[in-house]
Amino acid sequence: MKTLALAAFTGALLMAGTAVQAQDDLSAIKAAGVLKIGTEGTYAPYSFHDKSGKLQGFDVDIGRAVAEKLGVKAEFVEGRWDGLIAGVDAKRYDAVINQVGITQERQAKFDFSKPYIDSKAVLVVRSDNDTIKSFADLKGRKSAQSLTSNFSKLASSHGAEIVPTDGFNQSLELVLSGRAEATLNDNLSYLDFKKQKPDAKVKVAATATEGDPSGILVRKNQPELVAALNKALDEIKADGTYKTIAVRYFGEDISQ
Template identity: 45%
Template sequence: MKKNWIKMILLSAMVLTGCANQKSEQDQLTEIQEEGVLVVGTEGTYSPNSYHDEEGNLVGFDVEVAKAVGEHLGVEVEFFEAEWDSLFAAMDSGRVDTVINEVEYSEDRAEKYDFSEAYTYVHGALLVADDNTDITSFEDLEGKRAAQNLTSSWGRMAEEYGAELVSVDTLNQVMDLLSSDRADATLNAETAFGDYMRNHPEEPVKIVALTETTSSSLIPVRKGEQNLLEAINQALEEMRQSGELKAISEKYFGMDVTSNEVR
């Protein structure tokens, strides 16, 4: 009798262990496809990548890229909008599956996330007020005030050139600081400045320098989610081969920034 009880206990333990292992082995891609939804973190205030049009609809380059990736994965896309500083915290907590919002690689981020292949190649640009003659190169930022998001790669780049950072969240705030002489310059993607200046041709600002190298947008996933990463890479490659990625870029930027070829 005692042996039978022991066998029953061992059998129950094996069943429970098997169920636990099955649950733990279910990766994020499987969960996303079973639920039918990919939750994407994005700012919603950063034109032309992620912003609201006149009707209030969330649109933009990264918004359309995210929707296309979701379509290739066979799921709907649900957007979670928040300020940039909150997006990765939402990803860490499991509130969003990924962040698609001009995310760049950094060693700090690489400690927690894996990254997709690049889907853009964009020059950095240095912007100043139209009447500013003191800053004509990145080296001139030494000791100057740069209006930047404090956790962005552009902010880190400005600091590397010796600039003092002035905190902002939007390009509108940047322009206010430049026009009121509360900041001397700002760094950002050439696409962001180009879009803003097309829509605000009266703004008294100018681009004075471009980086020789380009930065790239990537899609992060949590460490170890290899199946999800491979599925996203496959989606991006299919979009590149079909011309879909190029078409989205030209729609929002007026040029193809999805290729590393010299423009």
């Protein structure tokens, strides 16, 4: 009987600990006065360094605005995309804001805020490539992609052979050099690249018909943190902060 009672008491403590853990992240963030955000730092126009070396970008500014609404400061921790999401579980930071697509696979392991941006995948090839005209044409072709990205999975679903890269810039370099025949990424990143390098010999061969919503990724079972992030996103849209950030990087309001 004592053993059963002890087991029941221990189980109750574990359940209580789980319930407290669901609130721990938000409480800890506010106590520390800092929201630690994982980001890539090499993915223009979302997260990159300007000529002076300062970290900036659409996602960076969204992170700063959201942190301000939470009443804390944003602190960014940079890392390569393929290990970025794992850094949340390792508790190197509290959230990832880096165009993380909201997928069922990720939702099984992590929590997300509501979507804060929705972009479409584009298929990018060299300007002189006339053989790849659709996503279906990727079958048997080399596509340069970050291995764990949504775009890598999309390319694989069309039968592409994946050439691993560290990010979009390296993927484009491989396409331009001929070491890969294509790369998939989002339309806004491609437009920013062409704005920065209008003479680059690449083109969009195809555009996805449906968008890919991205959200702020956090550890699993964080309902209060997710609610606070959603409230912050609603507030920056309502007070015009989101529009200002969007116009700064994309030239128009993309909140709709």
